[in-house]
Amino acid sequence: MVTMNLDLIAQMSCNPAIGGIAKGHLVREIDALGGIMGELTDQVGIQFRLLNTSRGPAVWSPRAQCDKRRYRVRMREILEQERNLRILQAEVARLNVSGERRRVTGVTLRDGRVVEAGAVVITTGTFLNGLAHVGEQTYSCGRNGEAPSNLLGDQLRFLDLAWTRLKTGTPPRLDGRTIDWSRFERQEGDRTPTPFSFLTARIDRPQIACHIAYTTEETHRLLRDSIARSPLYSGQIEGIGPRYCPSIEDKVVKFPDKVRHQIFLEPEGLDTYEVYVNGMSTSMPIDVQEAMVASVPGLESAEMMRPGYAIEYDAVDPRELTHSLEVKSIGGLFLAGQINGTSGYEEAGCQGLIAGLNAAAKLGGNDPVVVGRTEGYTGILIDDLVSKGADEPYRMFTSRAEFRLHLRIDNADERLTPLGRRAGLVSDERWAAFERKRAEKGMVRSLLSANRIGQEGVPAVGCEGEDRPALAVWLRRPEASIDVLSSWISERVGSAVGPGVLTTVETEFKYAGYIAQQERQIGRLRDAEGRRIPAELSYSAIPGLSTEIRQKLERVRPETLGQAGRIPGVTPAAIAVLDVYLSVVR
Amino acid sequence: MKLTDTIAAIATPAGRGGLGIVRISGASARAVAESVLRFRRAPEWRPWTVALAELADVDGAAVDRVVVTFFEAPRSYTAEDVVEIACHGSPVVLRFCLERACAAGARLAEPGEFTLRAYLNGRIDLPRAEAVRDLIDATTLYQARIASQQVDGAVSRRLRPVKDQLLELIALLEAGIDFADNDVDVAPVDEILRRISDVAAGVECLAASFAFGKLVHSGFSLAIVGRPNVGKSSLFNRLLEQDRAIVTDIPGTTRDLVSEAAAIDGIPIRFIDTAGIREGQDRVEALGIERSYQAIADADLTLAVVDLAEAFNDDDRAIIERARSRGRCLVVGNKADLTPAGAPDVDVRVSAVTGNGLAELRRRIIGEVAPEGIPQEAGFITSLRHAQLLGECLEALQHAQGAAGAGIPHEMLLLDLYAALAPLDAITGATTADDILNRIFSTFCIGK
DSSP states (O other), rough: OOEEGGTTOOSSSOEEEEEEHHHHHHHHHHHHHHHHHHHHHHEEEEEEEOOTTSSSSGGGGEEEOOOOOHHHHHHHHHHHHHHOOOOOEEOEEEEEEEETTTEEEEEETTSSSSSSSSSSEOOOOOTTOOOEEEEEEEEEETTOOOOOOOOHHHHOOOOOTTTEEEEEEEOEEEGGSSGGGGSSSSEEOOSOOOOSSSSSSOOOOOOOEEEEEEOOOOHHHHHHGGGOOOOHHHTOOOSSSOSOOHHHHHHHOOOOOOOOOOEEEEEEEEOOOOEEEEEEOOOOOOHHHHHHHHHHHTTTTTTTEEEEEEEEEEEOOOGGBTTBBBBBTBBBBEEEGGGGTBHHHHHHHHHHHHHHHHHHHOOOOOOOOOTTTTOHHHHHHHHHHHHOOSSBBOOGGGOTTTTTTSOTTTTTHHHHHHHHHHTTTTTTHHHHHHHHHHHHHHHHHHHHHHHHSSSSSOOOOOEEEEEEEBBHTTTTTOOOGGGHHHHHHHHHHTTTHHHHHHHHHHHHHHHHHHHHHHHHHHHHHHHHHHHOOOOOGGGGSSTTOOOHHHHHHHHHHSSBBBHHTTTTTTOHHHHHHHHIIIIOOO | OOOOOOOEEEOOOOOSSSEEEEEESSSSSSHHHHEEEEEOOOOOTTTTOOEEEEEEESSSOOEEEEEEEETTTSSSTSSEEEEEEEEEEEEHHHHHHHHHHHHTTTOOOOTTTTHHHHHHHHHSHHHHHHHHHHHOOOOHHHHHHHHHHHHTTHHHHHHHHHHHHHHHHHHHHHHHHHTTTOOOOOHHHHHHHHHHHHHHHHHHHHHHHHHHHHHHHHOOHHHHHHSTTTSHHHHOOOOHTTTTOOOOOOOTEEEEOEEEEETTTTTTEEESSSSTSEEEEEEEHHHHHHHHHHHHHHHHHEEEEEETTTOOHHHHHHHHHHHTTTTTEEEEEEEGGGGGGTOOOOEEEETTTTTTTHHHHHHHHHHHHTTTTOOOOOSSOOOOOOOOOOOOOHHHHHHHHHHHHTOOOOOHHHHHHHHHHHHHHHHHHOHHHHHHHHHHHHHHHHHH
């Protein structure tokens, strides 16, 4: 591992929060595969909330506010304990590629040393030719004053890969001692925190509160008045920013009828007063930022410790990649994270895991490790990237998942831990816990299917005088909850059954009809994924494909007919042609 | 079937007509035409222009003078190079022209292969492909006009606002899930229910148009029943005499009933006639009634014919009662010329002999066929496949209503809504996850 600053490994550039809707799912999947993000968050989290609980279990998602410094320090400790991992502080100046059919041979450091490697994973975040904007001022940086990675960035631009310029941003940070906290609504953590890791039994730690504030008409007026000084609107910023994470000036311009915008005041850690102003991301000049902050009731005398800024950086068109995140035209080169056009720690984390697994698999001569769309959000993310590219920084949403009911946080281990085990990432401890949970789940399922209400020894949970349904059937009623059965279940199973198992079983029984419906759709998708397209297929030989569609197919070179159908602009008619060509003509 | 072949077929219906067309489609369409035809001047093949040529037999003698039209790829019916050879319509000449084309390297097109290629090449979408088929099958001018409007996507156009409503609801619920930690209000149940029924009402309205669309597409059956000798045959012939030119013969049904097709106001109508049945010497009365009952069971509308010159007898009453109990029925009093006005209780008075009252009878028949009048705008459903898709959509919407009412979590309710969207997608084109996200981002101020 080569890093530009040993002390800043796992430094959180944006707010120190892990998870959130769909992102929490990704962290669970990382954990299920044997990654570290979940365990670490459970260790250093200072506020835990399970989001979306007013909806069904498929879209529940954990989120945690972390202690920014502890996250980074603890990560460094974990990495140093890792056997076979060498960590170097240095700047990678160039990638070494050789041969007619290009292959990676290692990297050259800025000091001239060469590190030989059969596989290289590049995870440059926002550092690649990073350029920060604060009002009219711009300066080269990777993150918050850290040096950018320009030598590598310049070389990558000449490797004949399609690349683009993206943009993201952060809000100002305030000194908590100068905030009038009494003016804001408190947002507490959950009484019982939901852990991210399947290995964390429970979290008993005092939690901090966040606070909810609102912008005012005055905030909007002064932003509108200064809009010409915004690098976003003056044309100074070329990169494309994410629509789901707009800067405050963008929100005010695009939604002029909205009289106030919500902002969250989030402490950055236990041993700092620094407060992250979530919702106020901006690249306005510093004087405008100060006025904007002061226009919020309760922040009149707040002192800004750091201003917000926008940052532009280089990214590679992810359609250059295969599903194992290897660059198609350069053997052994893998890319992960923001360089692939994504945003977010969780999106980056799952890619890093898959890229790393595949780099190792490649060197070991093993098959690529690929997570399918039906197996996890990780698979959806990668398939979307390599099929559709990234017009804006890509963030995960549950609505991107066509099989949302199946991809829950409670069953991420069932979906992915066996894969992680085969890939050698899942420890014996995790595997034993997984098998225990799996066995427990089987027992609970048969217990609930075999026992009918009203039978001797079965809890009376209502339904008097009716047809005595099995407990599994009774659970389908909207008012039925497995909680009332938990002690009886534990008694019959012979050990305390964890809440995770109960939730999984309850969900599977309660929504059996909908889940079965999804299973059928999953079957259909798997059929389409089973129709493989040869990598060397010549699209120009296929009659009836328009030039435009042919170019799209050639660019992505989809691996299956299913993937071809997900490429934007590839019409069902084109898929029919491809289908006919693959089955009839060949 | 190889999609790279140049194909040829006779593009006009079988039988003798004024003109007949042999169509050639594919990369070597021009080469094929050049070897089949003798041009006065070497053809320039300027797209979308016509040229005169001669079709010659193997000895070089001219068989026919033809008009050749060239459509250049991709702006042709199949999006390939197309040459159409318009011959004089003798089947023998057309077949000869086609044989020559095949000898020159074209392959005989499979049934529907031109339209298949047009579809596969993205030239037309599925509803349009179906509408083209309808246009080819059209037997009346009204059908043809409707079919040609369908080719222009009238159904898609009418469906779009309904689909938009559904997408809006989906975006609203998706925003509520994916941005629950943002400042997005959760839609209350009654609003969700109201929006679902708005969508359902729109889909139902379109689905209901199939009742009429089906008539335009496949016609309407009308039985003429009554006792012997009330004038059924004369009435039948009177009703058929207009539009005879486009009548097609339809063989008798399995029940030995005679039927013939004609059109009233452009709506094809199949007349089921009991009059042509040869009646035996005995059991005449019983047989007549039995035949009438069969015809009534087969028909969408029954004309119960009575003789105004005679009093109603039990058979008349039995036939009328049966016809009324089976659905739509008009009681027609015939022989109005022989009786003074104001006689028995009938819906229409006609005289099959003089033709009096026939116009009124036609008007009443159309009134029964299309109570709302005949729509001049297309955008009603004429294809069974569309009707089925709309049915699937409605079923899913019903399910969604149940789920919303029962407080089923939104991510599952959405499953029903996506199930309702899929059949609409099948008619108008697919919706992607990004389409939904785009709607969310343009509707809600999302992001922290």
